Amino acid sequence: MSIRRGRLPIHATAIASLSTVIIAAALGSSAQAYDEGPVTGGGSITGKVTFSGPAPTRKVIPTKDVEVCGGVREEPLVRVGPDQGVESTVVYLVDVAKGKAWPAAGKMPELDNVKCAFSPEVQVIRAGSLDVVNNDPVLHNTHGYYDKRTAFNLALPNQGQRIPVELKRPGTVRIDCDAHGWMEGWVYVLDNPYYAITGADGKFTISDVPPGNYTLVAVQSFTGPLQQPVAVAAGKPTNLTIELKKK
Incomplete structure (x- = not known):
């Protein structure tokens, strides 16, 4: 269990760094352009992400704005269901040169500050724009990092404030x-649409994958990234069980 009074605990910084290293290694020093096109004989990757043992927790001790942020409480670092499925794990393929089209553009992705928590806590976006929003009647200073390098640093003193940022890498x-040190969120910026986020049961599906051999990464904010090779056959599902472990 980690106790948060201010800044980010050591394990989260290390995990962010390791995850960035894995993505960079898989994508190369400069990400290749992804080529959208029809997929012939596509297969799928289905599976479940699990975690064995008691789910770790952290104690949150707000020191300001408690009327909005709430009081002292325990929060899970890994959300584990009764069948050991892990919620909010991002599963994705790296180094995919060509495949299905990205989903049609809809509402701009958002990162909201809601009751001194980020909503969504975990999300995947295509490289591009993200709206950062403050829905609270208190000041938030929302700070995003690629590893230790600042991607954006925004003061949002007003309720309803909305500021767009660009995440192109x-x-x-x-x-x-920076105003509420226990708040933490994760945005995974990907260069191809072959990804999924697990639900409460820990299950996921990545569909319409061109046949071939790939590297699959499963990453959860506390346990960190786990990568493995995966082969996809034409017209067939590849079934996986991915067990995350406490570092």
Whole structure:
């Protein structure tokens, strides 16, 4: 269990760095352009992400704005269901040169400050724009990092304030709040649409994958990234069980 009174605990900084290293190694020093096109004989990757043992927790001790942020509480570092499935794990393929089209553009991705927590806590976006929003009646200073390098640093003193930022480089962006040190979020910026985020049961599906051999990464903010090779056959599912472990 880690106790948070201010800044980010050591394990999260190390995990963000390691995740960025894995993505950079897989993508190369400069990410290649992804080529959208029809997929013939696509397969799928389905599976479940699990965690064995008691789910670790952290104690949150707000020191300001408690009328909005709430009081002292325990929060899970890994959200584990009754069947050991892990929620909010991002599973994705790296180094995919060509494949299915990205989903049609809809609402701009958002990172909201809501009751002194980031919503969504974990999300995947295509390299590009992200709106940072403050829905609280208190000042938030939302700070995003690629590893230790600042991606954006925004003061949002007003409720309803909205500021767009650009995240043009694939990688892991760790988010914190300089005004409320226990807040933490994660934005995974990917260069291809072959990804999934696990639900409460820990299950995921990545569909319409061109047949071939790939590297799959599963990353959860506390346990860090785990990568493994995966082969996809034409018209068939590849089933995986991915067990995350406490570092």
